[in-house]
Structures are given as C-alpha cells and as structure tokens.
Amino acid sequence: MSALAWTAPAPTPTWYLILGAVLFGIGTVGVLVRRNPLVLFMCIELMLNAVNLSFVALSRKLDNVDGQTAVFFVLVVAAAEVVVGLGIIVSILRRRPGSTADDLSELKG
Amino acid sequence: MELVVFVLATAMVIGGALGVVLRSHPVHAALSLVLTLFGVAVHFVAQEAHFLAAVQVIVYAGAIVVLFLFVIMLLGVDTVDNLRIDPLRIQRPLAAVVGVAIVALMITAIVSTRELSAFPSTEPGPTNTPTTAGEPDANIKDLAENLFSTHVFSFEFTSILLVVAVAGTVVLTRRQRRTHEDAPS
Numbered sequence: 449m450s451a452l453a454w455t456a457p458a459p460t461p462t463w464y465l466i467l468g469a470v471l472f473g474i475g476t477v478g479v480l481v482r483r484n485p486l487v488l489f490m491c492i493e494l495m496l497n498a499v500n501l502s503f504v505a506l507s508r509k510l511d512n513v514d515g516q517t518a519v520f521f522v523l524v525v526a527a528a529e530v531v532v533g534l535g536i537i538v539s540i541l542r543r544r545p546g547s548t549a550d551d552l553s554e555l556k557g
Numbered sequence: 558m559e560l561v562v563f564v565l566a567t568a569m570v571i572g573g574a575l576g577v578v579l580r581s582h583p584v585h586a587a588l589s590l591v592l593t594l595f596g597v598a599v600h601f602v603a604q605e606a607h608f609l610a611a612v613q614v615i616v617y618a619g620a621i622v623v624l625f626l627f628v629i630m631l632l633g634v635d636t637v638d639n640l641r642i643d644p645l646r647i648q649r650p651l652a653a654v655v656g657v658a659i660v661a662l663m664i665t666a667i668v669s670t671r672e673l674s675a676f677p678s679t680e681p682g683p684t685n686t687p688t689t690a691g692e693p694d695a696n697i698k699d700l701a702e703n704l705f706s707t708h709v710f711s712f713e714f715t716s717i718l719l720v721v722a723v724a725g726t727v728v729l730t731r732r733q734r735r736t737h738e739d740a741p742s
Contacts, residue, residue: 459563464600465667467567471574471593473660478578480652486629490577490590493621497597500613508604513699516606517708520700523616524715528722530621534628535726541632 464505471498483548485537489530496526562603569596587625594618608697 471494478491500519507515541547569592576589594617601610704712 456558456560458559459603462667462671463563464604466664467570467600469660469663469667471570472663473656474571474574474578476659477652477656478574480655481649482578484583486583486625487577487586490586490625493590493617494574494577494593497593497617500609501597501600504601504604504606504609507606513696513703514707516609516696516700517703519606519609520612520704521708521711521715523612524719527616527621528718530624531722531726532729534624535729538628538632539729545632 461505461509465502468498468502468505471495471501483550485540485549488549489533489537493526493530496522559603562599566596566599566603569593569599583629584626587622587629590625591618591622594622605696607694608700 475491475494475498478494479488482488482491500522503515503519503522507513507519544551573589573591573593573596576592577586580586580589594613598610598613598618601607601613
C-alpha cells in the first residue's frame, strides 16, 4: 500500500457486518450491566439495530430484497415489543417507584 | 466519498451506543439512542435501502424513542442512576468478558467466511428480486412486491401481532389503575 497510489477504499459488506457485531456487543454489555429497566430496553433496541444493519448489508451483497423485508418485520416486532414492555414497566414502576431490575427478582406484587 | 460517509455514520452509531450504555441519566441515554438510530439510517441510505431508512427514522426515532421519553416523563424516573453502585461485584468484569467474547466470535466468523463464495448468486425469481434497478424508486417497488407476494402471510400475522400488543397493553394498564383506585379506600 504505497502512499502515492492510495485511493479511498469503498466500504464492503464485511465492514458493515463488523460494525453490526460491535454494535451488538455494546448492546449485550449494556443489557448485562445496566439496572434501569428503561435503559435495558434501549440496549435491546441497539441489538435489534445491529441485526438490521447486518440484514441490509447482506441484502445488498446478495442482491436480494428478502433481507430488507426481514428488517421490515424486525421493525414491526420491535414496535410491538416496546409497547408491551413499556406497559409492563409502567405498571411495575407505578406500584414500586424507583425499582431497578435487581429489585424485581421475585414475582410477588 | 463513501468512505467518509461510512466513517461519519459509524462514529454516530458507536458514539450513540456508548452513550446509551454509559450515560447515567435515562433521558440522555434515550437521546444517544436517537443518535445511533440516525447513524443506522445513514448506513441504510448508503446501502440503497432508502425506504428502510425513512421507516427507521419515522418508526424508531419518531415513535419508539418518543415513547421512551414519554414513559420516562410520565413516571418521573428521570433521576440520575448512580452507576457506582454495583450489587454484584463480579457482574461488570463478567459482562465485559462476555461482550468481548461475543464480538470476537462474530468478527472471527465474519472475517473467516469473507473470502468464501458461500453466498450463491441465485437466479432472479419471485423470491429473489434484484434490488438494483435503474429507476429512482426501484427499492420501494422491489420491497413492496416482495412483501406483498412472497411474505404476505407473515405480513398479515404481524398485523395480528400489533393488535394483540395494543390490546394487551390496554388491559395491563387498565387493570393496574383499577387496583390503584381500590388501594387508598
């Protein structure tokens, strides 16, 4: 790689897949470390976005639009998941304000 | 040029993701999540998934994050989490080990299969619509044809899923309010 003939490399799907892997790892660490249930949900959204990025990268690599359709379904499922999860969190935090994920280890109301 | 876009959007994505994990205030975490989602939308545009980029901004940044912020404000839990408190002392080193292991595993798999021609270039068919046609809105047409022909049953099932989710959330919060009214009396 000589400095004179250096041209900017175009991003390949491998770059996007690696970025998706790193984003997924950050989301995983967030889910394992954070204790606020709302922030846990945000980290799950990060992981879903990492998967979406990989889907789109492979969809472009394979020249096949099925991957983008899968991203569409992931978006719908993420929306439903957030609605139900936030409903549960609202009903939990109304009853016990300020509780973290560690306080919710038992199912007793 | 593509490299510049990639680097900038990647900086947005990674910075926002680190913000979500590391910021102690839930509102700041939600706004960092917006940064990440916009970065992912830029990546979608760079990969010619224009419709998904628009949906990403509308659904994620416009609906889901607003829902997060709404719940934060509704519950009044916008207090700073003390990140110093660590109830399980081994939790964070273990989480770091698990995260690094997962990332290393996936990157190893990606890099080792990069050179393989493991992806067969299948012939175009009803299940394999080419994504790149010359028209300006070819992406939307391809996606619509694929969604409403090949995956039409999955599409209908997602509508059932959405109805169930909305009904379940309404039931959850209503029952909670009724017991809440009973409690003081």
